[in-house]
Amino acid sequence: MHRLGTGIGWRPEIADAIEAMPGIDWVEVVAENVCPGHLPESLLRLRERGVTVVPHGVSLGLGDAERPDPARLAALAARAEALGSPLVTEHIAFVRAGGPLTGTPRLEAGHLLPVPRTRDALDALCENIRVAQDALPVPLAVENIAALLCWPGEEMTEGQFLYELADRTGVRLLIDVANLHTNHVNRGEDPAAALAELPLEALAYVHVAGGFERDGVWHDSHAHPVTQPVLDVLSDLAARVAPPGVLLERDEDFPAPAELEGELAAIRAAVEKGRGPVRAEAARGRRAVPAAGADARRRLALAQDALLSALVAGAPVPAGFDRARLAVQARALAGKRADVVAKVAPELPVILGPAYRPAFLGYARGRPMTGGYRRDALDFAAHLVRTGSPQDARVRREVRQWWRERSGPVPRSRRPAVRLARATRRMVLGR
Numbered sequence: 001m002h003r004l005g006t007g008i009g010w011r012p013e014i015a016d017a018i019e020a021m022p023g024i025d026w027v028e029v030v031a032e033n034v035c036p037g038h039l040p041e042s043l044l045r046l047r048e049r050g051v052t053v054v055p056h057g058v059s060l061g062l063g064d065a066e067r068p069d070p071a072r073l074a075a076l077a078a079r080a081e082a083l084g085s086p087l088v089t090e091h092i093a094f095v096r097a098g099g100p101l102t103g104t105p106r107l108e109a110g111h112l113l114p115v116p117r118t119r120d121a122l123d124a125l126c127e128n129i130r131v132a133q134d135a136l137p138v139p140l141a142v143e144n145i146a147a148l149l150c151w152p153g154e155e156m157t158e159g160q161f162l163y164e165l166a167d168r169t170g171v172r173l174l175i176d177v178a179n180l181h182t183n184h185v186n187r188g189e190d191p192a193a194a195l196a197e198l199p200l201e202a203l204a205y206v207h208v209a210g211g212f213e214r215d216g217v218w219h220d221s222h223a224h225p226v227t228q229p230v231l232d233v234l235s236d237l238a239a240r241v242a243p244p245g246v247l248l249e250r251d252e253d254f255p256a257p258a259e260l261e262g263e264l265a266a267i268r269a270a271v272e273k274g275r276g277p278v279r280a281e282a283a284r285g286r287r288a289v290p291a292a293g294a295d296a297r298r299r300l301a302l303a304q305d306a307l308l309s310a311l312v313a314g315a316p317v318p319a320g321f322d323r324a325r326l327a328v329q330a331r332a333l334a335g336k337r338a339d340v341v342a343k344v345a346p347e348l349p350v351i352l353g354p355a356y357r358p359a360f361l362g363y364a365r366g367r368p369m370t371g372g373y374r375r376d377a378l379d380f381a382a383h384l385v386r387t388g389s390p391q392d393a394r395v396r397r398e399v400r401q402w403w404r405e406r407s408g409p410v411p412r413s414r415r416p417a418v419r420l421a422r423a424t425r426r427m428v429l430g431r
Contacts, residue, residue, distance in 0.1 A: 002086040004052060004205050004245025006268060008260065011250070015042035017257040023264070026052035028247055029083070031075075032059055036082035047084065055079040056089045062128045062142065063094035063115035065101055065301035073135040080138050087139045087204060089174050090132070092125065092165070097308040101301035107308045108369045110340065110376075111333050116151035117161040120300045123292040129169045141172035141204035146182035146211075146220035148329045151303075152320025158189060159197020172204035177233040178211060178220060178249075185218035186325075191233045195240060205245030208234055208267050217328055222251035226263050231270040238274025246271060312368040334364045337376060345377035351398045355390055378407050 005025030008018055018024060019042060027046060034040065034055070043053055057076050060068055080088045093112035098104040115121045133140050142165075144158065156164070166173055175198065180191040208231075210224035226248070237243065248263055309315035311330045317323050338360045342349045349356040363383050369376045381403035383389075390396065 002052075002244065004054075004247075006264060007052075007245060007247040008264065009056075009247060009249045009251070010043065010046075010053070011254070012040065012042075014250070014254050014257070014260070015040065017260065018042070019045060021257065021261060021264075024051060026054065026245060026247070028054045028056045028089075028249075031055035031057040031079045031088070034079060034083075036078045039082060043083070052086065053083040054085050054087060054089060055083055058091065058112065059095060060090045060132065061093070061095040062090055062132060063092055063113075063121065063125055064096050064128070065094070065124060065297050065304055066096075066099060068128050068131050068135075070135070073132055077136050080136065085138060087141055087172065088136055089141045089143060089204070091143045091145050092162075093145045094304050097301065097304040099301075101298055102305045104305055104309075106370060107305070107312060108372065109308055109312065109333060110337055110369050110373065112145045113304075113308070113311075114145060114147040114149070114151065116300075116303065117154040117156040117158065118151075118300075119155060120292075120296040122156075122161060122164060123290075123296050124300050126165060126168045127290075127292045129165070129171050133169070133171070139172055139204075141174045143174040143176055143207065144179050146176070146179040146186075146218075148186055148217060148332065149322060149325040150187050151307075157194070157197060158183065159194045163197060163199045166199045166202040171202070173199070173202045174204050174207060175237065176207035176209070177237060178207065178209040178226070178230045180233050181227075181230045182211065182218045182220045185213060185216075192236055195233075195237055200237075200241040203241060203243060205247060206234065206237065206243045207247055207249055209249040210263075217325075219332070222249050223253040225255075225259075226266065231266060234267065234270040235274040238271045240274075243271065309368075312364075314366040334361055337364055337369060337373070340373045341377045341380065344373045345381075347402055348377065348381065348399075351395060351402065352390065353395075355395075359384070359389065378403065382407070 006023060007026035007028060008021070008024060010018060010027040010029045018027060029043065034043070047053055055076065060072050060076065062068065076088055091112050092115060094115055095109050095112060096106060098106040115125060129140065129142065144162065162173060165171065177191070180194055183189045184191050208226055209220065209222045210226045210230075211218055211220045211222070212224050213219070234246070246267055248260070248267060250260065303318070306315070306318040307321070310317050310321075310326060311333055317326050338357055341360065342356065352359060360380055363380050367379070367383070381399055384396070384399050385403055388396065
């Protein structure tokens with residue numbers, strides 16, 4: 001397996017700081033945030049220095065009941081080739097539900113949700129991973145996710161589930177020790193027990209990230225410092241196997257470079273504390289993976305649709321789920337939608353001011369996302385236009401103008417004269 005060393009998640013906000021950091025062996029970039037033909041100059045400079053770049057996907061939905069979208073797979077493959085990456089990574093999660101298997105509208109979570117640890121889910125996941133492996137030019141590694149909730153009727157522990165997944169597919173594992181800690185707090189799962197069951201010979205690399213606890217629930221925020229319990233899990237892992245690579249994730253609320261460097265030093269110290277022996281890698285090949293049965297996929301599809309409908313569309317809570325935890329997850333999903341829409345459409349929070357967030361959360365209640373965050377921003381603005389919100393006439397006009405400029409077939413021009421001509425035409429036509 002490719003030896004990576006110590007790395008950090010590359011984000012545009014800290015690109016300059018990363019370039020100046022000593023001892024950075026590799027970086028990981030969110031695959032959906034880069035375009036193969038227009039790679040950021042910072043990434044190109046890092047590559048020229050010999051720094052490895054790994055694309056990390058967040059939207060493939062390998063845990064969905066349906067097979068992976070060929071277009072999404074092709075996009076991930078293109079990024080791996082453009083970056084010259086030795087592998088690509090994704091998540092063991094579902095992100096979409098509904099559609100042909102259930103006969104219901106397709107829903108998007110806008111977030112990584114846990115798959116049930118059942119035979120049905122494992123069969124579908126194994127086949128989906130096989131499809132992805134065949135489409136990608138480099139090896140695939142998949143990550144365990146953090147979860148706020150538990151599926152009722154699970155048939156395996158996380159370690160058993162991941163062991164069989166790796167055994168049946170030959171897929172590499174990206175182990176997030178912060179997520180193991182999250183599941184310890186939120187689901188009562190012992191990180192040491194999970195590590196003891198994992199096929200660590202399949203380890204590709206390790207994620208480390210920060211979070212916070214509120215009302216007995218751990219939130220994997222990627223916006224807070226790494227805590228000692230997470231570093232302790234990392235040391236435990238390193239005592240079992242020498243990790244090929246360890247990476248610090250930070251997605252927002254970026255601290256000063258010196259603080260990031262301090263966290264990297266703490267990560268290196270935690271690995272050294274474990275001082276895991278280098279084990280010979282087992283010859284874990286890829287076994288023939290039978291196609292997941294139609295009935296299994298349909299059962300999984302119905303279960304995921306029921307859960308996602310409860311989380312984002314106000315549907316009843318499915319039997320066996322903790323209502324309080326589902327409420328926490330639903331609020332977290334709505335909050336994330338509001339935050340991401342504010343990033344992809346930054347004009348809307350400026351136009352609406354302090355009213356933006358309550359207005360968006362009110363809109364999102366019962367109105368699930370169906371076409372990604374940019375579509376969500378347009379749908380939100382359209383909702384405001386239709387309902388005559390907000391009360392301030394000037395703000396309503398600005399929202400209507402913003403929506404019209406972005407919802408039509410002709411993109412907004414950067415040239416003031418063109419924009420004035422289009423606005424004049426709309427006034428003449430009365431639209």
